[in-house]
Amino acid sequence: MAENNSSEVGVFDNYMISDSKFNIAVAQSGGPTAAINATLAGVFRAASACPQIDRVYGSINGIEGMIGGELAPLDSILTSEEDIELLKKTPSTVLGSCRYKLAEYDPNDSVTESEYMNILNTFEEYGIKAFFYIGGNDSMDTVMKLDRYCKAVGRDVKIIGIPKTIDNDLPCTDHTPGFGSAAKYVATTLQEIIRDSRVYSIQSITIVEIMGRNAGWLTASSSVLRVNGEPAPHLIYVPEAFPDGFDMEHFLDDVAHMMKRYRAVIIAVSEGIVPTDRQYVKTGADAFGHTDNSGVAKYLERRCSERFGCKVRSIELNVMQRCSSHIASLTDINESESIGAEAVKCAVSGCSGRMMTFRRISSEPYRIEITSVDVSEAANKEKFFPAGWICDNKCDITPDALNYFLPLIRGEAMPEFRNGIPVHFRLNQ
């Protein structure tokens, strides 16, 4: 069967996979986001609308469910439009997730051999002709390996990757589903922290740690507050700015400089920033004898306290930044659903071994199209925050980045509330 490299199929008029009805499976992988269930909803809705697709199975805990044969019949679980709408606004992965990395297929290694065989058996047992894997870099590696294996053994199952990560670090796509909602949470929460930090008539420093070990996209996105006239955060540090290490003296000079201008200095810092004088990160004692299993913000807090003696506070946005559906971006939720739907069309049109992508046509007005690339172009690769959007002083983001970020956080995907609390869709309750 020929590969069709275009996924831009608008209608299900071209059933290349099979002449008879078939089933599909979908799984979620990696860290939670506020939008990964919206992508699941997109896959489910598109599959339900496709006359060739019969049943839709959800694999429990990512690829682990495919290996262990643990699948949930989604058509028996998502029984109404209300269920699907609720699912779209439920954070984290309703099917569970995993960090499982599929080994490269090796017929001489009985363990990997049996893993792949188990997956094939699950395909066979459940009549699955297409498998959709929603995840990040590692998950795209799984998509790539599984697609190669299916092709090698002549098994016609379409394997499609759908991107997902708040880190926004997948290549080939303008941005990743889940990023916009995380960025909206970060901007909203940072602005509230800024208000909170300014109440007293004393000098203070507030350091906010934001997720992103290697890529600073989410931290950099905090600069969107400028568009509404908010000068803070006054200092923004992304890992990409410090290929030669994060110098503490330079940092303390930056802070001292801002303290002359602002009574309450606000600093946004990527969790991936590693101060050069911090010898034992997150284990053992650092150069100053501190026992330390905390994040970089707590470390910078101590150093600022020692240097400036003023009120210093560190705040970790922690898992809240990846699962705060109550302040999700409507743009993100809708796009996440659409890319799931397009993935189904991509598979039905005969593609396999592809990762779905967003291509930005314009920022103002904001327009994107959904396409796909060979998954090998994205698997195990990272897309870093552009050097051109980092100011020369290494502690701020250029205004150019705003045009990129702003469309992604627009619109509010308000949850449904019951008893004053957002309602979540739950699989087993």
Place this chain on the structure above:
Amino acid sequence: MAENNSSEVGVFDNYMISDSKFNIAVAQSGGPTAAINATLAGVFRAASACPQIDRVYGSINGIEGMIGGELAPLDSILTSEEDIELLKKTPSTVLGSCRYKLAEYDPNDSVTESEYMNILNTFEEYGIKAFFYIGGNDSMDTVMKLDRYCKAVGRDVKIIGIPKTIDNDLPCTDHTPGFGSAAKYVATTLQEIIRDSRVYSIQSITIVEIMGRNAGWLTASSSVLRVNGEPAPHLIYVPEAFPDGFDMEHFLDDVAHMMKRYRAVIIAVSEGIVPTDRQYVKTGADAFGHTDNSGVAKYLERRCSERFGCKVRSIELNVMQRCSSHIASLTDINESESIGAEAVKCAVSGCSGRMMTFRRISSEPYRIEITSVDVSEAANKEKFFPAGWICDNKCDITPDALNYFLPLIRGEAMPEFRNGIPVHFRLNQ
């Protein structure tokens, strides 16, 4: 002028303060909340509607502004209904705050003498005949002292306290403005953390630290999730349950018990919990040699890691729980405005030295009335979470408490958004 002990004045038909027009001042004190600006809006709106009141001044940084004569003319700042609506949904204190404790008046102490004289001068200079202080226990102490002083020196300025604290620990009032919004944030965020914690097929423990040094109201309020069928948090620890100390072995037994029932155990803990084996809280090294300036959740995380060896995560909700206007309770915001308005009526009717209060008439349907008490009944006193609402096992809250909590978190005070970010009212920009 006679004191009128009832503040339930519905109309401005009884101008007892003065026959000519006069000015008022209002100040905000203590820790920020999502609702303290709504109370300011209530004072401003009611004063603007009162024919006897001319100008409304905002004292900058609480009582410090009255001592230093730093007042902002609010009628020049809040110039439209849009401004006031924006103010209501802006977190933290737009006028700034303070932790300043007014000393008892002592004519033989030149420092306190001059402080009180400065306040009188500010009253005189700005033609202020009523002063409204929005704050917690300490602020009510200031109200009490200032009222006594004015009466002692025969100065006819009405001094009224308006409660505010996310801790909900002020006596004489059913609840405090700001608490409902904090509780709504805690419930919403905890539920998202619960979703996030369950994604992997491994045993895990998540410990969430919630504000409240002596009073466990906010931590206890996390039990509201039960009403929507969510069993977590599985363990809830409030300081009031441990008058004889928080025993670590007992805690670890509680956790072990829950680990048998739940793969992802969720624990809500008040910041005020002090484990008995933690000898040097927040300073120096603890009994286990850890250098430690972190909160109780981080300490419990380490102890659980040592005991159980599974994935353990601690999360501090930090300042976000007191300033998250984007998920504020509509009930709280509206009540906070109303109690500000009633405070104006209370002063105009001739009262002074009063703290405004909520009296709950019924929970279902929820009905309250706004009254007032002599401020000495509330100043410097704390209201603790009732022992009768703590389960015998000391690690859970009884269902009875739900009827108390639920009405306070109902309704959503959605902010206005611009560029995908909530719009805040800002005084100096």
